[in-house]
Amino acid sequence: MNSTQRPQAGSADPADPLLRQLSDAIELARAAAEEDADEQEIGAHVGVQLEEGGAVTHHFAAHRPGYRGWHWAVTVAAAGVDEDVTVSEVVLLPGPDALVAPDWVPWQERVQAGDLGVGDLMPTAPDDPRLVPAYLESDDPAVEETALELGLGRVRVMSRPARLEAAQRWKSGEFGPRSDMARGAPGQCGTCGFYLPVDGSLRAAFGVCGNEIAPADGHLVHIEYGCGAHSEAEVEQVSPVLVADLIYDDNALLDIEVVELDEPAPAAPAE
CATH class of the missing domain: 3.10.450 (Nuclear Transport Factor 2; Chain: A,)
Known part of the structure; x- marks a missing residue:
């Protein structure tokens, strides 16, 4: 049963x-x-x-x-x-309506991005679909070159599906074009002097921010991401001191009654 x-x-x-x-x-x-x-x-x-x-x-x-x-x-x-x-x-x-524990999931499948801490190890499975043997063509010359560089000796490199998944993940992340920071930026990273494009097939869409005062400094950013530290951002300033563009007239905002006062009589001369 x-x-x-x-x-x-x-x-x-x-x-x-x-x-x-x-x-x-x-x-x-x-x-x-x-x-x-x-x-x-x-x-x-x-x-x-x-x-x-x-x-x-x-x-x-x-x-x-x-x-x-x-x-x-x-x-x-x-x-x-x-x-x-x-x-x-x-x-x-x-029974059919009973509250039961969820199906058991192996620990390696439960680990999510950000779960690993200092000293934690997460071995990669030999048949991980994200990796392919380095001697196979990965359709990206820049990736293939890393397997041939002297002293590097990579056994496996990222497969094309894995790179596409990573690109979608980065685009939807904190430094993607849909983030709050990007929507309010004066310009996009693709036109910023601090933008350092990556090599290979991802070059058209991703790079690294090199602006030390930017929130994405040292991070991979999408070419359509942006922040207030854009190299070409300009602020109109006609004087050394920033002043408000709107000036309010207090007389127009307050109901002021003007009352004419009689002039005081001249003082008597001293004897």
Whole structure:
């Protein structure tokens, strides 16, 4: 029986005396379940299921905290109609609506970008599809040259699909054209004097920022990325002191009442 299959009441063949005997052993099955759990954790009898080999499994609702939708499964069997019924197994199984743990994923498949810390190792599988043997043509001369450089001796280089995936990842990242910084920049990296293009097939779209005051200094950037430290950024400044373009007239904003005052009488001459 599938572990998440819903038990069906009366599924055993009542015409078979042995199966009928096993199907009627509800109290024996309940007592066996109570030996593995508290009595209050064993709920109502919810079904019986015929197993291979002539055994029968009784199902009881599970009232154990944290196991909503689970059921106790007690398998009983007998050598014959005249033999005593015995308990073969008592287990707690999830039902179709039970909350269960997610499928297990190998650790090497769970590691994400940024998870590795100082001292952590993440070996690359021999059949990693992102890498191809260095002696094969990778359709990128700059990549192939790295395998032939004296003293480098690369055994594998990045395959074309891997490079395309990396390019898409970089384009969608922090230093891509859709970032907040790029949308508010006065110009793009492709027109900046600090932009250092990479070599190879990625040269048309990516480079490294060499501006020490830029947020992307030393990082790979997309050619359409930009920031406020663009080499050709200009700020109009007619005076050494920046002044606001808008000047507000206080008289226009305030309701001022002008009152004429009588001129004071001239002071009497001193005697």
